[in-house]
Amino acid sequence: MRILAKTAVFTVVAPGTFSVLVPLLIASGRKATGGAAFGLSLCLFTLGAVVYLRCGWDFATSGKGTPAPIDAPTRLVTRGFYRYIRNPMYVAVLTVIAGWAVLFGSLILVAYGVALFAVFSLFILRYEEPRLAREFGDEYAEYLERVGRWLPRCRCWKRT
Numbered sequence: 001m002r003i004l005a006k007t008a009v010f011t012v013v014a015p016g017t018f019s020v021l022v023p024l025l026i027a028s029g030r031k032a033t034g035g036a037a038f039g040l041s042l043c044l045f046t047l048g049a050v051v052y053l054r055c056g057w058d059f060a061t062s063g064k065g066t067p068a069p070i071d072a073p074t075r076l077v078t079r080g081f082y083r084y085i086r087n088p089m090y091v092a093v094l095t096v097i098a099g100w101a102v103l104f105g106s107l108i109l110v111a112y113g114v115a116l117f118a119v120f121s122l123f124i125l126r127y128e129e130p131r132l133a134r135e136f137g138d139e140y141a142e143y144l145e146r147v148g149r150w151l152p153r154c155r156c157w158k159r160t
Contacts, residue, residue, distance in 0.1 A: 003060040010068040011056060018116060019048070019093045023100035023109055030104045037102050044099030052092035054080050069127070076136045078143055084152040086143070090120045091150065124149070 032038065058080040059065055063073025067089055081088035094113055101109035132140045147153065 003064065003066060004057075006068070006071060007056045007060050007066045010066050010071075011052070014068070015052060015089070015093050019096040019100075023097055023112065026109055026112060027100060027104040027106055030106060032103050033105050037105065041099040041103035044095050044102060048092045048095035048099065051081055051088050051095070055082070055089045055092065058082065072131075076132070076139055076143065078147075082147070084147065086147050086149050087120070087124060090117075090124070094120075 033041075055077075056067060058077050059067055059073050062079055063075045063077040065071055065073030065075075085091065094117055097109060097113040097116065100106070101113060129144075136143075
């Protein structure tokens with residue numbers, strides 16, 4: 001239960017800031033769109049939230065840790081959305097930001113999402129992947145072979 005509480009606090013502080021507070025500050029004074037764009041934005045918000053919450057659950061229950069780098073899982077998490085992509089939490093945050101961009105019809109929010117994607121990519125390449133390789137060794141190397149960083153790997157072209 002304590003791990004879930006720490007996960008909730010981290011979620012409010014970090015992803016909450018980057019995917020809710022900052023976009024709302026950027027969009028302040030803009031009028032929200034209606035119709036299909038509004039519906040699409042709700043779908044993106046819901047999808048991002050569901051993916052993030054499931055990943056947080058998997059970190060706490062399967063990985064025995066939190067999304068915070070200072071309290072990371074002690075076991076490699078390869079279930080749930082982690083079966084398909086290696087960074088679903090980051091994708092979830094970017095999906096919510098895409099929802100804000102659609103809701104406000106804002107190119108500046110698109111640019112913010114692209115910039116955040118670049119920051120996430122650097123963090124993953126420079127810190128997370130090397131740390132996971134050191135910590136989990138062959139298990140992580142095997143995982144890298146099976147699962148794509150940002151998109152699922154298509155196995156349909158491989159001969160067996």
